[in-house]
Amino acid sequence: MIASLVYRLLRQVLQMLTQLARDGGAKDVELLVLRHQVAVLRRQVHRPDLEPADRAVLAMLSRLLPRPYWSAFFVTPATLLRWHRELVARRWTYPHARTGRPPVDRRVRELVLRLAAENPSWGHRRIQGELVGLGFRVTPSSLRPSTRCSPPMAST
Structure with missing residues (x-):
């Protein structure tokens, strides 16, 4: 999973660098096309099936984007904050010991x-x-x- 996450992050960074190299008009047209595609997909899929790596990328990108622009995400701001809390908690928590009586062999x-x-x-x-x-x-x-x-x- 870590390799998948690193791959997706690297891919996102490279895509962002290519976006910076384009001129403003091409970016605006591409944004309009992508927004239209998202609108079409929202009509067809009620709940997207996200992998943990997708959630991590969206949570990371939400930290870079100011909160007033979070309407660009197809999930609610509360969901993005929950994902971010889970990422932090997963990093700093340790597996809990099983409580109760151990099972009989x-x-x-x-x-x-x-x-x-x-x-x-x-x-x-x-x-x-x-x-x-x-x-x-x-x-x-x-x-x-x-x-x-x-x-x-x-x-x-």
């Missing part, structure tokens, strides 16, 4: 289900005690939802 879960199926009269505390005896460290409350099974059927 898949093998332990399969063993718990097997013990519950083979011993329907055992409760979650008994199964937890058996697992402790086998060397697994699991709390009884983490077993409770996974060991619910139907009561033993009465034999006729």
Whole structure:
């Protein structure tokens, strides 16, 4: 993604440099053509599908353009500000640690289900005690939802 962003930024800078080299009349005509194309596309597409690199370029360009001219963007000024805040936040935040109880290992879960199926009269505390005896460290409350099974059927 970073390479894509750098490529697009470089491309935008080169396009801006070529715009500076053109004479004023050609720029005005090109602006009119581009504005008409944008108007046509706005009638056809209600919500554009932007990639993260597109959002970054628009957020960066919005910092260069004075706020009264933000009507040139096809998104609202609040959206541009939100994108810019997200870019800054992504740069200065770190991944958050998962909160809560860690998940039970898949093998332990399969063993718990097997013990519950083979011993329907055992409760979650008994199964937890058996697992402790086998060397697994699991709390009884983490077993409770996974060991619910139907009561033993009465034999006729």
